[in-house]
Amino acid sequence: MSYAFDTTDIVLSVVKIAVVLLALLNVVPIMVWVERRGSALIQDRPGPNRVGPFGLLQSFADALKFILKEDIIPAGAHKWIYTLAPTFGLLPALTTIAVVPWGRKFFIEEREFLGRTLFEGGRWFEPVIVNVNVGILIVFALASLGVYGIVAAGWASNNKYSMFGAIRASAQMISYELALTLAAVSVLLAAGSLRLTDVVWQQSGTFRLFDTIPIPAWNAFSPAMWIAFVVFVVAGFAETNRLPFDFAEAEAELVAGYHTEYSSMKFALFFMAEYMAMTTMSALIVTLFLGGWDIPWYNEPPTFLGFILSVAAFVAKVALLLFVFVWVRWTIPRLKYDILMRLGWKVFLPLAFLNIVIVAAFIAMRWL
């Protein structure tokens, strides 16, 4: 297949990038609102309710305030690294989503528009920014860069709390990254491909439990892969530094962890990066284990309608997982650091390996 690379491709690609980036940027204020209202709900207090209806505009007011605040670089900080660290934290958070498919592909018919022929001969629209054959490797390559932003920030700040937060966070993140990558291997075994669109297609349709009850063929429901699902979700929490694993911040022990010295927009960038990383992680969990854009018990048609429905299903699943992130944060207390490291190396790592063997055996037995 020769690679056709024309204006339509470029325009479609740019549109996709714009849509995804805008969606991610809008998720942040919404999630901040959900987090604050959600915590208020759980702790039985009103939460932000002054700016706009139900405090909906609170996040935008905060963003404006962040921009208007003074930009302080503390004495003794390494100026360049201190300034670049927030942007470096933002880069992986924004770009990792590029290989995650967010809808069913559909066929665009050729049509006339203002005297010009658009989509000559019709073409397939694949709702993923880059559909490359190394998909998940790109995810892990970019996601593991996230630790650099935190370490750079902690080291450059010239503050002990920042330093501790950064060192702890880096050890934690690399430990759980192992469990994360190994849990993903189980899914790739079943899909036989690193391409995330293939992973989703493999999960569409149903399998029959006891030959009677149809169950969506999502990896999370598969008898071979639910261990990997649990490992991946827990490691995902650790990887995004969310409670119960938020040792990068740990406000009870380390003031504010790696961003103790950060203020104004630089702090806001770290904040944004955290929520974007959370969103990406949710999207990844959905894609690998919860069927991606697949609607259970429904076969989406390859038309625009099917595309819209599948995108809605994907967004709904990601939103649900994001709520679980918030829910867990305000329900489970922080672990002790030694327990966290022990858990990562002694429990989740062997479990991930065990699951790889189980899935491989299932495939060799032709059960999967």
Next chain:
Amino acid sequence: MTYSFVPILLMILAAAILGAVFLGLNTIIGKKQRNPSKLAPYESGVPLLDESRKRVNVKFYQIAMLFILFDIEAAFLYPWAVIYRNATLTPAGISWFVFGEMLVFVLLLGIGYIYVWKKRAFDWT
């Protein structure tokens, strides 16, 4: 095929521009009233005692080394995972051979893992 990676480059660029714009806006619009006590690093309310970039517990280096070892092993599993399903579709005997190969690999890894465990590398006390 290399062209298909261009959008990722575009996204990285977009993210960098976004970060630069936010930080630039902040630098231009934000207040500028500096004084020494405002610029001093936070040290629980007392003046800075000594430098903050001190030596770090060797445990962290150990974790970093173990991570590199195990991560490389994980990287070896990826190509195997991709071809595995097709390999099992080939006629009799081959599927269990491919499975056995992986089992040997994981077992070898397991021996190293048990060694590290017995050396108490995963304990923090």
